[in-house]
Amino acid sequence: MNTSSTIVETSLRVRYAETDAMGIVYHANYLVWFEVGRDEYYHQTSVGYDEVEERGYLFPLSEAYARYAAPARYGEMVLIRTRIKESHSRSVTFAYEVLSQTTGETLATGWTKHLCLDRRGHVQRIPDFLRQAWKRCDTLSNPEAPQ
Amino acid sequence: MNTSSTIVETSLRVRYAETDAMGIVYHANYLVWFEVGRDEYYHQTSVGYDEVEERGYLFPLSEAYARYAAPARYGEMVLIRTRIKESHSRSVTFAYEVLSQTTGETLATGWTKHLCLDRRGHVQRIPDFLRQAWKRCDTLSNPEAPQ
Amino acid sequence: MNTSSTIVETSLRVRYAETDAMGIVYHANYLVWFEVGRDEYYHQTSVGYDEVEERGYLFPLSEAYARYAAPARYGEMVLIRTRIKESHSRSVTFAYEVLSQTTGETLATGWTKHLCLDRRGHVQRIPDFLRQAWKRCDTLSNPEAPQ
Amino acid sequence: MNTSSTIVETSLRVRYAETDAMGIVYHANYLVWFEVGRDEYYHQTSVGYDEVEERGYLFPLSEAYARYAAPARYGEMVLIRTRIKESHSRSVTFAYEVLSQTTGETLATGWTKHLCLDRRGHVQRIPDFLRQAWKRCDTLSNPEAPQ
Numbered sequence: 402m403n404t405s406s407t408i409v410e411t412s413l414r415v416r417y418a419e420t421d422a423m424g425i426v427y428h429a430n431y432l433v434w435f436e437v438g439r440d441e442y443y444h445q446t447s448v449g450y451d452e453v454e455e456r457g458y459l460f461p462l463s464e465a466y467a468r469y470a471a472p473a474r475y476g477e478m479v480l481i482r483t484r485i486k487e488s489h490s491r492s493v494t495f496a497y498e499v500l501s502q503t504t505g506e507t508l509a510t511g512w513t514k515h516l517c518l519d520r521r522g523h524v525q526r527i528p529d530f531l532r533q534a535w536k537r538c539d540t541l542s543n544p545e546a547p548q
Numbered sequence: 549m550n551t552s553s554t555i556v557e558t559s560l561r562v563r564y565a566e567t568d569a570m571g572i573v574y575h576a577n578y579l580v581w582f583e584v585g586r587d588e589y590y591h592q593t594s595v596g597y598d599e600v601e602e603r604g605y606l607f608p609l610s611e612a613y614a615r616y617a618a619p620a621r622y623g624e625m626v627l628i629r630t631r632i633k634e635s636h637s638r639s640v641t642f643a644y645e646v647l648s649q650t651t652g653e654t655l656a657t658g659w660t661k662h663l664c665l666d667r668r669g670h671v672q673r674i675p676d677f678l679r680q681a682w683k684r685c686d687t688l689s690n691p692e693a694p695q
Numbered sequence: 696m697n698t699s700s701t702i703v704e705t706s707l708r709v710r711y712a713e714t715d716a717m718g719i720v721y722h723a724n725y726l727v728w729f730e731v732g733r734d735e736y737y738h739q740t741s742v743g744y745d746e747v748e749e750r751g752y753l754f755p756l757s758e759a760y761a762r763y764a765a766p767a768r769y770g771e772m773v774l775i776r777t778r779i780k781e782s783h784s785r786s787v788t789f790a791y792e793v794l795s796q797t798t799g800e801t802l803a804t805g806w807t808k809h810l811c812l813d814r815r816g817h818v819q820r821i822p823d824f825l826r827q828a829w830k831r832c833d834t835l836s837n838p839e840a841p842q
Numbered sequence: 843m844n845t846s847s848t849i850v851e852t853s854l855r856v857r858y859a860e861t862d863a864m865g866i867v868y869h870a871n872y873l874v875w876f877e878v879g880r881d882e883y884y885h886q887t888s889v890g891y892d893e894v895e896e897r898g899y900l901f902p903l904s905e906a907y908a909r910y911a912a913p914a915r916y917g918e919m920v921l922i923r924t925r926i927k928e929s930h931s932r933s934v935t936f937a938y939e940v941l942s943q944t945t946g947e948t949l950a951t952g953w954t955k956h957l958c959l960d961r962r963g964h965v966q967r968i969p970d971f972l973r974q975a976w977k978r979c980d981t982l983s984n985p986e987a988p989q
Contacts, residue, residue, distance in 0.1 A: 414881070417891075418576060418874045420569035422622050427565055428756045428807075429726035433859040436723075440855070440917075450858075451917030462722045466760045475569050476881075476892030513722075561734070564744075565727040575903045575954075576873035580712045583870075587708070587770075597711075598770030609869045613907045623734075623745030712868055716861035716916050723859060769863050 405485040405535060411441040412502055415477045425472035431509050432465055435497045438483035439513070442495065447534030458528055460515040463492070467511035471501075478502035485535060490526050492516050552632040552682060558588035559649055562624045572619035578656050579612055582644045585630035586660070589642065594681030605675055607640070607662040614658035618648075625649035632682060637673050639663050699779040699829060705735035706796055709771045719766035725803050726759055729791045732777035733807070736789065741828030752822055754787070754809035761805035765795075772796035779829060784820050786810050846926040846976060852882035853943055856918045866913035872950050873906055876938045879924035880954070883936065888975030899969055901934070901956040908952035912942075919943035926976060931967050933957050 413434070421427040443450040453460070473479055479499055486496035492514060499509045517527045560581070568574040590597040600607070620626055626646055633643035639661060646656040664674045707728070715721040737744040747754070767773055773793055780790035786808060793803040811821045854875070862868040884891040894901070914920055920940055927937035933955060940950040958968045 416874060417568055417877055417881070418574055421564055422567035422569070422571045423753060423755060424569045424571075425755075428759060429565060429723045429730075432723035432726065433857060436858055440858070449917050451915075459717060461717060461719075461766070462761075462763050464760070464762050465722060466758070467756075468758050469756050472755070474892075476890050563727060564730055564734070570900060570902065572902075575906060576870045576877075579870035579873065580710060583711055587711070596770050598768075606864060608864065608866075608913070609908075609910050611907070611909050612869060613905070614903075615905050616903050619902070621745075623743050711862055712870060714863035715858055716863070716865045718863045718865075721859055 405488070407446065407535075408482050408484045409438070409442040409445045410480055410482050411438055412478055412480045413437060415473055415475050415479060417475050420475050423472075425474055428467070428469060431467050431469070431499060431511065432513070434479070434481055434499055435465075435467075435483075435495070435511060435513055438481035438497050439495050441481075442483045442485075447531055453531065456528070456530075457520055458525065458531075459518045459520070460493070461518065462513050463516050464514040465511070466513075467509055469509050471506055471508050473499070473501070473508050479508060486512055488527065488532075488535065491524050493527060552635070554593065554682075555629050555631045556585070556589040556592045557627055557629050558585055559625055559627045560584060562620055562622050562626060564622050567622050570619075572621055575614070575616060578614050578616070578646060578658065579660075581626070581628055581646055582612075582614075582630075582642070582658060582660055585628035585644050586642050588628075589630045589632075594678055600678065603675070603677075604667055605672065605678075606665045606667070608665060609660050610639070610663050611661040612658070613660075614656055616656050618653055618655050620646070620648070620655050626655065633659055635674065635679075635682065638671050640674060699782070701740065701829075702776050702778045703732070703736040703739045704774055704776050705732055706772055706774045707731060709767055709769050709773060711769050714769045717766075719768055722761070722763060725761050725763070725793060725805065726807070728773070728775055728793055729759075729761075729777075729789070729805060729807055732775035732791050733789050735775075736777045736779075741825055747825065750822070750824075751814055752819065752825075753812045753814070755812060756807050757786070757810050758808040759805070760807075761803055763803050764801050767793070767795070767802050773802060780806055782821065782826075782829065785818050787821060846929070848887065848976075849923050849925045850879070850883040850886045851921055851923050852879055853919055853921045854878060856914055856916050856920060858916050861916050864913075866915055869908070869910060872908050872910070872940060872952065873954075875920070875922055875940055876906075876908075876924075876936070876952060876954055879922035879938050880936050882922075883924045883926075888972055894972065897969070897971075898961055899966065899972075900959045900961070902959060903954050904933070904957050905955040906952070907954075908950055910950050912947055912949050914940070914942070914949050920949065927953055929968065929973075929976065932965050934968060 419426050419430045480502045482498040484496055487494040494514045496512045500507055517525050519525045566573050566577045627649045629645040631643055634641040641661045643659045647654055664672050666672045713720050713724045774796045776792040778790055781788040788808045790806045794801055811819050813819050860867050860871045921943045923939040925937055928935040935955045937953045941948055958966050960966045
């Protein structure tokens with residue numbers, strides 16, 4: 402098992418479409434935001450997830466968890482901090498923290514676990530170009546870590 | 549151009565996920581409900597749209613229009629009435645009316661225009677099995693219409 | 696802590712809107728389906744959740760978990776089985792199972808934990824009309840259970 | 843009736859959540875993107891729409907129209923260009939163009955018409971702070987226009 406200390410940040414403004422009749426962001430949309438964070442993680446550390454799929458690999462979710470700490474509201478700027486919590490040979494778990502950019506308050510935390518599949522739906526080893534990219538950026542962000 | 553007098557009805561209960569911070573159904577979700585109505589139209593008059601796609605035909609939207617008359621709220625039962633407004637050799641336009649099932653009030657009306665494509669994205673004639681099904685159910689619902 | 700053996704079932708047809716570019720239902724939509732199941736649980740055992748809110752109680756999520764076992768596809772009929780996994784004085788946890796209605800295969804399982812709040816956002820005891828309704832239907836479904 | 847030549851641009855990366863089983867962006871999400879463009883229009887020309895609501899004004903949609911020219915795909919960067927097509931004393935119509943940022947190709951165009959309401963749902967004149975802001979930025983962007 403590998404863990405990684407690289408944290409990738411991205412921010413977004415809450416859309417009206419994402420709110421519900423309670424006046425706050427509908428809970429399922431945090432999973433969409435986790436995806437936005439994960440997407441940025443791919444972009445900043447290796448290649449976009451669109452290119453990962455073009456190379457023949459899919460990373461569907463096998464599990465998802467979210468903990469809601471405080472509500473987000475329309476118009477608010479939120480920050481999503483994404484890191485790899487665990488990576489194994491055939492699966493990877495991303496962890497997320499969603500914060501209010503105004504107050505710094507944590508709005509939600511969570512994680513998603515993904516299996517690496519090929520196009521026929523068979524479980525595969527995570528390809529080297531991803532594994533090395535994730536390892537490299539980890540070393541850069543934490544230069545004194547033993548390799 | 550053909551018009552059709554067959555009207556297919558389906559109902560649904562408004563989901564919390566479909567509301568927004570104004571306390572009413574978010575406007576884009578009416579297009580999703582139009583799809584629910586269209587889906588039922590395919591099921592009741594010919595074959596499910598899933599089978600249409602399996603047979604190699606796609607009907608992506610080329611245009612959509614919605615007029616919002618009154619808001620829908622969480623928990624409400626709504627009725628969707630769907631009919632074919634116009635069908636041409638290579639396109640079809642569905643029209644929709646969304647009503648409150650409690651009050652009978654019209655909540656929204658609209659239409660969507662669809663092109664008939666094959667899997668490579670080329671425009672095609674609407675296949676006979678759809679054309680005939682739509683014509684047949686029209687004759688049934690309007691037996692005195694000239695054929 | 697109370698558990699309940701009452702299971703409420705509801706079914707739905709997968710909407711095109713709920714699918715993603717992998718050709719399967721987008722993972723966050725399972726949380727929406729959990730809500731559809733929970734909604735039906737309220738309706739069948741006590742009053743609709745809309746009426747719960749009208750009486751001044753809100754049950755926002757504090758946690759959510761989903762485990763994805765097999766993909767759901769457009770047009771498929773799915774069954775959602777909902778039960779109360781745990782209820783405490785101020786919180787309730789619902790558990791869900793989503794199955795393919797065609798094959799009976801489990802597509803996903805999960806749970807959501809909810810706090811009972813009043814309109815000002817303060818944590819409250821779950822009101823008696825809900826607590827008793829949930830207890831009553833439990834007794835009915837499991838008549839030999841000690842009360 | 844007033845028209846405006848101010849065009850406000852904003853861009854976004856297509857989310858996986860926004861795609862459907864056709865492998866392209868689900869059509870209803872263009873209305874959400876129109877909202878993202880409109881939101882940015884409010885921000886750049888006057889105050890955020892969240893503040894408009896805080897001041898007691900709501901602008902629900904009375905009509906929406908979209909024309910789909912070419913599909914958008916996951917991972918793509920799209921540009922949304924928003925302008926005021928028409929403003930009357932009690933309603934405003936925004937027009938939108940969605941383009942691929944890579945190719946410059948138009949993906950969709952459309953418009954949404956909004957009524958100005960107060961919190962009780964009564965139709966109101968568009969407040970001066972909005973009317974003047976929209977007029978001012980129009981003058982700036984088109985300095986030779988007669989006032």
